[in-house]
Amino acid sequence: MLLPFFLRSLEAAMIFTFAGLGELVNQRSGVLNVGIEGMMLFGATVGFIVAQSSGSYVAGFLAGAAVGLLLGLLHAFFSITLRVDQVVSGMGIWIFGFGVTTYLGAPHAGPLGMERLQTLFGISPFVYVAVALTLVTWFVLQRTSLGLALRAAGETPAVAEVSGINVTRLRYLATAFGGLMGGFAGALYALYYNPVWNYNFIMGWGFISLALVFFSMWNPVVLFGGAVLFGLLWQLSLNPELLAVGVLSRYLWRTTPFIATMLILVVISTGWFRRRWGAARPQALGQPYIKE
Amino acid sequence: MKVGSRRIGFVRRDTISGWQAFLISTVSVIVGLIVFSLVFVVSDVSPLTAYREIFGYAFLSPSGFRLVLNRFIFLALCTFAFLIPYRAGLWNIGMTGQVYMGGLAAYGVVYLLGGKTNPNLEVSAWLVLPAMIAAAAAAGALWAAIAGFLKDRWDVNEIVVTMMLNFVGSFIVSHMTKEGGPFMNRGGGSEGFPLPTSLRAPVFADIPFTALFVAVLAVALHLLFTRSSLGFQIRAFGMSPRAAQYAGIRTHRMGLLVFLLGGAIAGLAAYHQFAAVPGVYKIPRDYEIVGDTAFFGIICGLIAQGNALASLPVALLFAAASIGGRAAQGKLHLAFGLDFALMGVLMIVLVGFQFLYRYRLAFRAVGVETPPAGAEAAAEARGRGSEA
Known part of the structure; x- marks a missing residue:
């Protein structure tokens, strides 16, 4: 009883990890x-439709990742080239995703109707990919010149530019990667974790992934830890009988991951936490870079 | 780009006249509607037929227009709920959750009076209706205040918090109205109990009196932001919290204030939607779709650039699109969610148009010095402080 629960939590964690690594x-x-919620909704819905109509999982995953990539590029175009406020652009992409996928997916509402993807030692092979990608991301960010350039672009873009880094190109690259991962995470959700298309079925996982990035202090390894924690919480909210029988309705249990997200955001926003760990926040986060 | 002896380029603008803003917003809506035509073309429906179907039902059929007016009241109130925090630089995307809490509170009053078990409840509407309205506003305000308080106290990201509160609120509604919840309809059916007939909101010429909320609030908010010092303080805070602080504005309660106001108005929207719209009078089974309709408030507020009066025609347009879209999707055999899709497409077009609010096309003679870019960068760098 507990082992399947734990394995399922890891599968939820892998989706938070992919989306979160992109965002990070x-x-x-x-x-x-x-x-990111809109990108996940798009990746999930397009991946679902393509897989269902072509009968091919590979096509579904590729389509989900591709649509995420396009949305990432769109976000980059808005926020880097047009210098639209990044929050406005992000909100736009979320509502775009919510609105359009509701319409696109409605005729496909219901189960995917395909044979389930194979597992490896009881869990989706993508869990191992998520772990590997976490380590690779950490390594690239901390130990390679590309990672250094990327971090420089997020800390002091003007200085980065002077030292020969093309800030605009790097930011485009990173934002496209964020979109790609978001779209892929959505596809993984719809094609493996919860293969039933339903109205707004990403259920805030994009927003939770965003919160996980703040929680991670922009460290991929911590992000993975947070993802596992939320995977456990999410599964627990679906199976409260593991913890307590008959206490609270099943609906109230479902609120717990969302409340936990808020609590974690509060903790990492306190003065104590910021003094201790807050320096990790990319200094130029949210600010457009204007070449002088 | 050079053309003859002239250079064409984009120049940053610091101010924008009301007329220019109106023009840009109008063009963005028109472009959005044109882009959205693609959806019809893909579905093998002529866009003209589709738009005639949508807006014809919305504005020319009496039954459609009644629905539009009711939807308009709901959307206008949700827009106000969004735009008060927006003017302070904060994002309230939690109207949905505030609407849920407002609806539960209004029905909570009825429940306490025994209205669940007795559909023929004999109570004075003069006393109970104000109580229901006050409860709805208070519940919406308190729910939103969570985000405002956390913003003020620890600078917690209000986007994530309000979104999380939407999901929490949604599950609380399910808890209350489904599977034997206290507010569940006695006949079963996974929906809230019906409002006793004596407590239905007064209706004048098919319009519930809640239209007054919209009229009064539109004027009040307009005066707040153009005439009052509080409105000035909110706007100053929205431009730069730090500068507002240096200017002597008390900023440490600003988030709480704007979210309380916004949430209270979302609560009024809930009262209207669940207890005043003729034919509804309950928290319906598909309350989530009603709740998510509140997201239209975001796009209305953005198109109107935070202006309460300007948001009214925008809200009317979206009310028509929403009601007409639902009607047209049946008639033209289109999928569910046509109105949500329109909202999404218009939103993304609008984001592209944001560029024009800050830059304008300029033709300049080559060789004329442009002002130093440093000043622009400094203006850009003003922290919004709304992340993390």
């Missing part, structure tokens, strides 16, 4: 993306 790299370059 995105933010490290100085671009905030609050529209």
Whole structure:
């Protein structure tokens, strides 16, 4: 009983991890993306429709990732080239995703109707990919010149530019990566974790992933830890009988991951936490870079 | 780009006249509607037929227009709920959750009076209706205040918090109205109990009196932001919290203030939607779709650039699109959610147009010095402080 629960939590965690890693790299370059929910909704819905109509999981995953990539590029175009406020652009992408996917997905409402993807030692192989990608992201950010350039673009873009880094190009790259990961995470949600299309079925996972990035102090390894924690919380909210029988209705249990997200945001926003760990926040996060 | 002896480029502008803003917003809506035509073309429906179907039902059929007016009241109130925090630089995307809490509170009053078990409850509407309205406003305000308080106290990201509160609120409504919840309809059916007939809101010429909320608040908010010092303080805070502080504005309660006001108005929207719209008079089974309709308030507020009066025609347009869209999707065999799709497409077009609020196309003779870019960068760098 407990082992399947734990394995399922890891599968939820992998989705938070993919979406969160994209957002983390995105933010490290100085671009905030609050529209990750919309990218996940798009990746999920397009991936679902393509997989269902072509009968191919590969096509579904590729389509989900591709639509995420396009939205990432759109966010980059708005916020880097047009210098639209990053929050406005992100909100736009979220509402775009929510509105359009509701319409696109409605005729496909219901189960995917395909044979389930294979597992490896009881869990989706993508869990291992998520772990590997966490380590690779950490390594690239901390130990390579690309990572250094990326972080420089997010901390002091003017200085980065002087030292020969093309800030605009790097930010485009990072934002596109963020979109790609968001779209892929959505596809993974719709094609594996919860393969039933339903109205607004990403259920705030994009916003939770965003909160996880703040929680991670922009460190991929901490992000993965947070993702596992939220995977556990989410599964627990679906199976409260593991903890307590008959206490509270099943609906009230469902609120717990959302309340936990708020609590964690509060803790990391306190003066105590900021003094201790707050320096990790990319200094130029949210600010457009204007070449002088 | 050079054309002859002239250079064409975009120049940053610091101010924008009301007329220019109106023009840009109008053009963005028109472009959005044109872009959205693609959806019809893909579905093999002529866009002209589709728009005639949508707006014809909305404005020319009496039954459609009644629905539009009711939807308009709801959307206008949700827009006000969004734009008060927006003027202070804060994002309230939690109208949905505030609407849920307002609806539960209004029905909570009825429940306490025994209205669940007795549909023929004999009470004075003069006493109970104000109590329901006050309870709805208070519940919406308190729910929103969570985000405002956390923003003021620890600078917690209000976007994530209000969104999380939407989900929490949604599950609380399910808890109350489904599977034997206290507010569940006695006949079963996974929806709230019906409002006793004696407590239905007064209706004048098919319009519930809640239209007054919209009229009064539109004027009040307009005066607040153009005439009062409080409105000036909110706007100054929205431009730069730090500068507002240096100017002597008490900023440490600003988030709480604007979210209380916004949330209270969302509570009024809830009262209207669940207890005043003829034919509804309950928290319906598909309350989530009603709740998410509140997101239209975001786009209305943005198109109107935070101006309460300007938001009214925008809210009317979206009310028509929303009601007409639902009607047209049945008639033209389109999928559910046509109105949400329109909201999404218009939103993304609008974001692109944001560029024009801050830059304008300029033709300049080559060789004329442009002002130093440093000043622009400094203006850009003003922290919004709304992340993390």
